[in-house]
Amino acid sequence: MLKVENLHLYYGDAQALSDVSLNVPDGEIVAIVGANGAGKSSLIRTLAGIEKPAQGTITFDGQDITGQPSYKVCELGLGQVAEGRQIFPSMTIKENLEMGAVINRGRAHAERNFERATTIFPRLKERLDQAAGTLSGGEQQMLAIGRCLMGEPKMIMFDEPSLGLAPALVQEVFQVIHRLNDEGITVVLVEQNVAVSLKMANHAYVLENGHMVMEGTGESLLNDDRVRQAYLGL
Amino acid sequence: MTWDTIANIMIGGVLTGLVYALMALGLSVIFGVIKVVNFAHGEMMALAMYAAFVIFSTYGLDPLLATPIIAGGLFLIGYIMQRALVAPFVTRPEHEQFILLLAVAILLVNGLLLIFGPDAQSVMVEYGFDSFEVGPLILDKVKVYAAAASIAVALSLLLFFKYTRTGKAIRACSDNLRGAQVVGLNIKNLYALTFGLGAACVGAAGCLLSMLVDITPMLAPELTLLAFIIVIIGGLGSLSGALLGGVLIGASEALAGLLITPSMKSLFSFGLLILVLAIRPQGLLGKRSS
Ligand SMILES: Nc1ncnc2c1ncn2[C@@H]1O[C@H](COP(=O)(O)OP(=O)(O)OP(=O)(O)O)[C@@H](O)[C@H]1O
Ligand SMILES: [Mg+2]
Numbered sequence: 001m002l003k004v005e006n007l008h009l010y011y012g013d014a015q016a017l018s019d020v021s022l023n024v025p026d027g028e029i030v031a032i033v034g035a036n037g038a039g040k041s042s043l044i045r046t047l048a049g050i051e052k053p054a055q056g057t058i059t060f061d062g063q064d065i066t067g068q069p070s071y072k073v074c075e076l077g078l079g080q081v082a083e084g085r086q087i088f089p090s091m092t093i094k095e096n097l098e099m100g101a102v103i104n105r106g107r108a109h110a111e112r113n114f115e116r117a118t119t120i121f122p123r124l125k126e127r128l129d130q131a132a133g134t135l136s137g138g139e140q141q142m143l144a145i146g147r148c149l150m151g152e153p154k155m156i157m158f159d160e161p162s163l164g165l166a167p168a169l170v171q172e173v174f175q176v177i178h179r180l181n182d183e184g185i186t187v188v189l190v191e192q193n194v195a196v197s198l199k200m201a202n203h204a205y206v207l208e209n210g211h212m213v214m215e216g217t218g219e220s221l222l223n224d225d226r227v228r229q230a231y232l233g234l
Numbered sequence: 235m236t237w238d239t240i241a242n243i244m245i246g247g248v249l250t251g252l253v254y255a256l257m258a259l260g261l262s263v264i265f266g267v268i269k270v271v272n273f274a275h276g277e278m279m280a281l282a283m284y285a286a287f288v289i290f291s292t293y294g295l296d297p298l299l300a301t302p303i304i305a306g307g308l309f310l311i312g313y314i315m316q317r318a319l320v321a322p323f324v325t326r327p328e329h330e331q332f333i334l335l336l337a338v339a340i341l342l343v344n345g346l347l348l349i350f351g352p353d354a355q356s357v358m359v360e361y362g363f364d365s366f367e368v369g370p371l372i373l374d375k376v377k378v379y380a381a382a383a384s385i386a387v388a389l390s391l392l393l394f395f396k397y398t399r400t401g402k403a404i405r406a407c408s409d410n411l412r413g414a415q416v417v418g419l420n421i422k423n424l425y426a427l428t429f430g431l432g433a434a435c436v437g438a439a440g441c442l443l444s445m446l447v448d449i450t451p452m453l454a455p456e457l458t459l460l461a462f463i464i465v466i467i468g469g470l471g472s473l474s475g476a477l478l479g480g481v482l483i484g485a486s487e488a489l490a491g492l493l494i495t496p497s498m499k500s501l502f503s504f505g506l507l508i509l510v511l512a513i514r515p516q517g518l519l520g521k522r523s524s
Contacts (some may be wrong), residue, residue: 050415074418075278086413088406099406102399147417 001026001077001155001186002047007056009039009046009210016042018210020056023219024127024155029177029187031197033231034207040190041083043207044157047188048080049073051170056154074103079153083160083190085144089133093124095131096143109152117146120176145176155186162193174200192208194231198222206231235492238370243488245373249381250482253443257457258386258476259466259514261436266471267408267428270320271328273335274456275436277342282308282440283449284346290357297357298379299381305438313434317424320358324425339458346451354448362445377419377423380442387438388477392430404428409470436461456500463503467510469520478518482506 002024009017015173016039024030045051047058049070058066060078063144088096097117102109118125119140132143141161148156159178162170174196183186191197198204203220206227214221219228244421261275272278286297302399319338323331362377395401404424405415414421447453464483466473483503490502 019524048416050412068418069422070415071418081417082412082416084415086410086411088413090409091402092407095402095406098399099419100401100413100417102403151418189360 001061002188003059004047005057005059006031007043007046007058008054009042009051010054011042012198012227016052016210017046020207020210022205022212024186024188027181027184027186028201028202029181029189031189031191031201031204033191033194033197033204033208033221033227035230040207041143041208043157044080044082044159044188044190047073047157048078048082074151075105075107075155077152077154078149078157079104079147079155080142080150080157081141081159081161083163085140087132087135087140087143087147087233090131092129093132093135093143094128096147097124097150101146103151106151108152113150113152115196117149120149121146138165138172141165141169142174145173147209149164149180153185155188156180157188157190159190160192162196199225239372241371243492244485245266246377247484247486247488247491248481248486249373249377249444249484250331250446251481252381252384252477253439253480254460254464254484255440255477256388256442256482258461258468259388260432260472261461261474262427262465262468262471262476263391263435264306264379264432265465266323267317267404268329268343268425268471271333271335272326272429272432273458274342275461276313278308278338278433279436279440279443279457279461280346280449280454281342281452282437283310283444283453284350284355285437286441286444287355287449290359294470296359297445298383299382300357301387301438301441304441305434308437308440309430309434313426313430315433316429317422321422321425322430324411336440339454343451343454346454349453350478352452354450354451356448357444357447376445380445383442384439387435394431400424400427424426443503451485460503463507465486466517467507469517472517472519472521475517475519 004020004022006022007017020043028170032040042051046053049068049072050068057064060076063076064234065073065076088099097114101107101113106113123139124142125147132140135143161173165173178189189197196230198218204216204218204221206214246280257279261272262487264270282304285307286300289295289300290297318336359376361375364377366373366375395405401418404427406419407421408425463477465476467482468479486502486506487499488501510518
């Protein structure tokens with residue numbers, strides 16, 4: 001579904017990604033783990049068309065999307081639940097969801113996707129006219145996921161979806177990700193919660209200082225000594 | 235001076251102020267979304283005033299009826315200006331944006347000066363001296379029409395932002411630009427639309443103001459300054475603030491004319507500005523920056 005080859009990204013002179021390659025097969029969950037500042041979010045933003053890579057190619061669903069602006073990438077069905085949620089705080093929940101369906105892809109199925117999002121997160125439906133900025137962190141994360149679903153994505157990249165959430169909500173978010181994957185959505189998962197994400201993932205990559213240093217099945221990385229030491233504190 | 239006269243003058247000021255409010259609304263829309271200050275705002279207004287003058291003197295078309303045409307024309311100019319000129323500067327330092335738009339302003343004023351000369355022109359519609367009499371009040375017809383048209387344009391813009399998909403998408407860009415990228419909004423296009431809408435506001439305002447005041451190229455920088463004063467008084471980025479500020483400035487100008495002499499009107503506007511900055515630095519309806 002997504003194939004990334006030899007990606008390089010710079011912020012001015014500083015290199016954030018160096019020769020990153022990655023493969024996300026259709027229908028799978030692929031985890032990317034790495035320390036703070038490793039470049040995980042930069043990678044996701046580059047795949048989403050928000051940052052422009054200096055080198056490398058990104059192929060999504062058979063199409064070369066390297067250097068394409070984010071609105072074109074979204075239109076092809078590559079959605080994301082971004083770091084920091086990135087909701088529209090002064091707009092209502094309803095308007096936030098609507099904004100997820102401005103792309104043509106979402107517009108065509110807006111009603112069905114609205115049903116879907118509000119069925120998964122009934123709490124959103126209870127307060128459609130409330131300003132999104134007044135929601136709790138967990139509710140904002142639900143809104144971010146719901147808004148992403150409004151765009152009818154084939155694949156969703158989640159960037160730290162459980163960050164700052166109460167344990168019960170963390171569970172709920174992971175269950176939702178599982179459920180969406182069961183419904184056929186391919187998932188890329190970046191998580192500080194390394195153990196959980198490796199358990200969920202079919203395949204996983206380790207990013208260090210902008211380099212992909214390791215890859216394997218979720219299980220093999222979970223049992224790898226270096227991973228256990230560096231990320232699981234074991 | 236009787237109370238009736240005072241009331242008449244003040245209401246006249248408020249009516250003119252509503253036209254100013256529309257002008258300031260344009261500035262506020264552009265700044266609120268694109269975060270670029272349009273230093274050529276008054277110059278674009280002067281352009282619209284001359285357009286109204288030319289259309290009136292060649293085709294005899296009433297500026298009230300020419301408003302949609304001129305607003306449309308300015309929309310196009312604003313849209314293209316954003317796409318071709320301002321877009322590359324959006325992420326650059328503010329002083330560079332300032333110089334770019336100042337250059338546009340200077341080109342516009344001097345272009346107008348070259349074509350029309352420094353002498354004042356005026357648009358004199360048939361009903362220019364007519365008035366509505368409401369009890370003891372005598373309201374200039376042109377002012378009432380211009381104010382009503384300004385309210386109509388401002389109101390349709392606010393409804394556009396509140397209810398249409400494109401309007402909401404523009405609000406989303408101003409609310410959280412990264413979020414707008416995340417959901418796949420076409421930001422370049424939305425920014426160009428926004429600049430176009432801001433320009434259309436000032437275009438409509440200029441067209442309407444052409445019925446109320448004499449037109450000279452040198453009016454342009456004054457109008458730019460006035461738009462800033464209004465927006466700062468009302469609160470930067472607040473659309474309702476721009477409307478309130480416009481009305482207040484219109485009233486304070488009238489008050490200046492009443493108490494001292496009309497040429498002292500800037501004194502009152504600046505006085506009001508300083509007063510607001512001292513008491514409520516974020517502007518009357520502005521949000522305190524966090
Ligand atoms: N917009 C930017 N401009 C300049 N440098 C940036 C920018 N965004 C990120 N960086 C730098 O790029 C590197 C990678 O950052 P990134 O946010 O991608 O890491 P991350 O793995 O997501 O970290 P975290 O776990 O903290 O979210 C860091 O050194 C960061 O300081
Ligand atoms: Mg990150």
